[in-house]
Amino acid sequence: METGIALAKKVAGQKAVEYIKAGMTVGLGTGSTAWWAIQEIGARVKAGLDINAIATSDQSYELAVALQIPLITFEEITQIDVDIDGADEVDRQLQLIKGGGGALLREKIIAAASQQMIVAVDEHKLVDTLGKFPLPVEVVVFGWEMTARKLAALGTQTVLREKNGQPFITDNGNYIIDCAFNAITDPATLHTRLNAIPGVAENGLFVNYAHTVIVGYENGTVNTLYPAR
Numbered sequence: 001m002e003t004g005i006a007l008a009k010k011v012a013g014q015k016a017v018e019y020i021k022a023g024m025t026v027g028l029g030t031g032s033t034a035w036w037a038i039q040e041i042g043a044r045v046k047a048g049l050d051i052n053a054i055a056t057s058d059q060s061y062e063l064a065v066a067l068q069i070p071l072i073t074f075e076e077i078t079q080i081d082v083d084i085d086g087a088d089e090v091d092r093q094l095q096l097i098k099g100g101g102g103a104l105l106r107e108k109i110i111a112a113a114s115q116q117m118i119v120a121v122d123e124h125k126l127v128d129t130l131g132k133f134p135l136p137v138e139v140v141v142f143g144w145e146m147t148a149r150k151l152a153a154l155g156t157q158t159v160l161r162e163k164n165g166q167p168f169i170t171d172n173g174n175y176i177i178d179c180a181f182n183a184i185t186d187p188a189t190l191h192t193r194l195n196a197i198p199g200v201a202e203n204g205l206f207v208n209y210a211h212t213v214i215v216g217y218e219n220g221t222v223n224t225l226y227p228a229r
């Protein structure tokens with residue numbers, strides 16, 4: 001029986017699955033909140049729900065395979081009906097920071113191909129201003145030191161993400177540089193400036209992507225937020 005933050009993630013992830021209808025193509029997000037959504041999708045598929053899914057990471061792909069969720073490829077589709085994913089921070093305009101798990105590039109490709117992005121988070125992800133969570137930036141390995149210097153020139157402290165004492169490698173064979181901006185007052189402009197740096201594959205700002213944010217609370221309740229735009 002989950003309590004506290006685990007319960008908050010569980011109820012948010014499960015609630016997000018209510019947006020899935022029979023016949024849809026579904027984007028499967030990555031992380032500990034998306035995990036609950038994928039578990040719920042697996043249970044519904046087992047009970048007869050007819051959908052196809054496409055995963056935002058190798059981790060979520062493997063989970064979907066284990067749960068026997070039918071998977072589809074980009075060769076077979078031109079768009080996705082609904083994408084269910086988590087986030088590391090959500091501000092009042094429902095702009096996001098993602099990529100704490102390193103999946104931001106595939107997550108953004110899938111979110112951008114989706115009619116609706118449903119974001120499921122626990123209550124601790126809500127912020128007034130993005131940036132307390134260091135912004136993950138995926139960079140190609142070639143010349144990453146130079147790319148990191150150009151990122152730092154934008155006014156951030158950069159840290160090459162590591163795992164077990166080695167650079168963390170994304171599913172795409174790239175590195176992640178975590179950028180401590182502290183307060184991102186203009187996410188759209190920063191997004192453009194980051195992606196203009198040669199060597200940056202993608203950054204973790206998701207500006208105007210979320211259609212709906214489901215917030216799970218530690219008391220087991222959920223709240224649904226919609227963007228004002």
Ligand SMILES: O=C[C@H](O)[C@H](O)[C@H](O)COP(=O)(O)O
Pocket residue numbers: 029030031032033034085086087088097098099100101102103104107
């Ligand atoms: O790269 C990872 C993803 O962007 C996750 O959706 C994000 O880090 C949130 O993960 P969690 O639900 O585990 O907090």
